[in-house]
Amino acid sequence: MKTHLKIGIGKLELKNPLMTASGTSGYGDELGNYFDVAALGAVVSKSLTLKPKIGNEPPRVTEVACGMLNSIGLANIGVERFISEKLPKLRKSGATIIANIAAKRAEDYLSLAEMLSDEEDVQGLEINLSCPNVKEGGIEFGSDPKMLGTITRLVRNVFPKTLLVKLTPNVTRISELARAAEGEGADAVTVANTYVGMAIDIYKRAPKIHTVTGGLSGPAIKPLTMAKVYEVTKSVDIPIVASGGIFTWQDVIEYLIAGASAVELGTVLFAKPNVPEELLSGIESYVSSSKLEHISDLIGSLNTGVEKVSAH
């Protein structure tokens, strides 16, 4: 194994900084048709809820320039079937497994964390806070630092393994959310989920996805999320996992320089499910040709020193 690509996130040591993003890699089993998922730093599951969810009405996805909108509605098989059907398969594949959880009530986050904490194969949890909180008038859990802090604390108390909190970018100051997560004991923050977006069919004068608005992902959001990662590096000390528009190995390096310790691959998997192999070899050549001892030397190595600009 290449030791110079290893990255520590909380108690986890990842083989390399490449993870899959929740909701874009199923439960990890389909990807195994295309490459060895054990070669990834980690596989992150689809968001799991306490009960199975059938998800939103179609259409759920549409393409926009250099990106896509989705409104899946967290369709998933539920935590129990994940544990009984999917975990054994994932274990066999040798993957490092992070379970992503979502809920509409604080106590459900707690139950989910308790159930998954008992599972030896689950090495980490990522909390998705994009659901509306039914008790607080439907405000997204993740958009309020207080609610985010409460959930993080509840989960932290029962889940001793590596804990990531996934932040929403749809706020004015994402660093406040990151600070709240760090303050309640999160091991890392994932920056970030999708951006609220919208597209209209002008002939039908109808929204292109059923829920009218949806989450924007893909290369279109990379510069936006890059700025969020950079903002968060300045306010917390815990590692940052970047998620947003990564399509090439250069994108991965860019996020590391901005301050991320690892990255998640999302939309890119749809066209090229084996892309992690290609990215890994690109990253390796970059690291060796840049004469770096370890990939972590890149993290936060951004040089912002303003160069002298000659006056024209």
Place this chain on the structure above:
Amino acid sequence: MPTNQFLEYASVIKTLEVAPHTFLTEFSSPKISAAVKPGQFVMLSFPGSLDPLLPRAFSVCEVKGDGVVLFYVAVGKGTRLLSKLRNGEEVILNGPLGRGFPELARGEKVWLAVGGSGAAVLPIVITSAIDSGAFPEAFYGARTMKQLMHFDNIQIEFATDDGSAGFHGTVVELLKLKMKKDRPDKIFACGPSPMLASVQREFGEKVRTYISVETPMACGMGLCQGCPVRKKDGTGYYLACKDGPVFDTNEIEVATGAI
């Protein structure tokens, strides 16, 4: 690694415009061509392209030696780009994907009804039905003669809305007429949603009927949950890409709010 799904860089062998905005493109694709079954599809993407970004779904139309042929209508960015590729240029093909039409037994009588880009499945379904000793008949409907095309060595009964070729009326009306005198063991259909809905309504209760549905798809392989098809029993959704695209009409509710 378990695998009969492949990701192949496939180069264009040739493209023909066979009707207005309608094309046949043959790709060299040794692995997919060897594995594909009638009704299965591929996801096609353009290497390095960020716009179009996502792969596009196409039913495999025909297998030719080491190659697969796709039949498509240029309706948007991706299909227009595809039709303009030069011979030798490469795309990425992911497949074969999904559940195709059921295998046919020797002597079984099957009627295949197609319309629009659904005609893509005509050659592969008919050829493989003949190979397995079944008795297939093909029916192909369009608005007018200009939109229809012939496939080499395949006998087809045509139907046009304006009567310019074959039966004057829809392909479903044509089948209804035939049903007065004859009855197949199975009906297969592929075409626009309104046509599929009417196939389901007219024949679903009388004959084992299978339809191939089209929904928007982002991945085609079960990663994204983007392609739901409503279950008939109201308990939720199937995924068009993994559970389908071919369904028994008793399994699903066909969305008629067509795209």
